[in-house]
Amino acid sequence: MDKFTNIMNELTTIFTSNANSTIKIKQEKFLVNNFSFYGILTSKRKPIVKPVITNCNKILTLQEKKILFEKMYKQPNREFQYTAIEFLKFWWKKNLTFNDLNWLLPIIKYNIWWDTTDYFDDIFGVLIFSNDDVKVRNEYLFKLINDENDWIKRIAIQSQLMFKIKTDIDLLLTLIKPLLVTNNFYLIRSIGWALRNAALINPTKINQFIKENNVSKKIISVINEH
The missing domain is CATH 1.25.10.90 (Leucine-rich Repeat Variant)
Known part of the structure; x- marks a missing residue:
């Protein structure tokens, strides 16, 4: 054995x-x-x-x-x-390094749901942004946000939740913009949390983004939660 x-x-x-x-x-x-x-x-x-x-x-x-x-x-x-x-x-x-993400990603897709997904936000965020090549790391995030699995999209959205002032707000907004029309409860929550955190750093930019993109009331209600 x-x-x-x-x-x-x-x-x-x-x-x-x-x-x-x-x-x-x-x-x-x-x-x-x-x-x-x-x-x-x-x-x-x-x-x-x-x-x-x-x-x-x-x-x-x-x-x-x-x-x-x-x-x-x-x-x-x-x-x-x-x-x-x-x-x-x-x-x-x-x-683990950025290169280990290709090993980790297919594993965590096994029986993935909210109770496992949210354990990996920080791990993916730290490993993705440890790569100094901005083009490579951004390409990886777009790979996640375009994954057919909505839970993987959630990881992409939440990967910077703990970054505070280090959050790349422009990148975040680019990632979530195509998903603003989603009816997926868990993605709505993720988008709301991400925008709320970003608003603490640059409220003007986030307010402008909300107005220009007619962000749904469901997402706004998450942003306004205390």
Whole structure:
């Protein structure tokens, strides 16, 4: 048995031995029965898996960490995706570069939804803007915003949410302009949040953008939320 099989078996044993059918039903209902759960609350799951993923972070090479992340992430039960994300948080900042986005993007599309998407905004934002070649990084953002998957569009929109004064507002407005007509609730939320943050930096430009593009009341209501 290889090391990955042992780790996956250890995690599976932890999850199955702590599964709760009542919690499982509630968790699956909360995500509209789109995904499977073992039935373990986050507050319980995190401490019982932390020793395993902490040890993996210490003993595995970078390539092995990437393999394990993918193996965990592509398991059907949601607890595995959440644990994979927590494992990734240990090492991505010091180890991943812009070039790793081509590895990461197809993985996170597995069973993607709002509960996983929003964990990757900062990761994609930091890695994309770490590339000093403006043309290359902008091309990558346009690749995301034109992806057929709306969740990937959401990542593109939200990739600068934490950038504050470093936000490239002109680029942001260019990205979201074609999506202003969307009826997708989650994209409307993303656009509203992005414009609200940008308005804190340059309110004149954002107000002008809103007026010139007849931004919908739904988006404006998100902008005006407190």
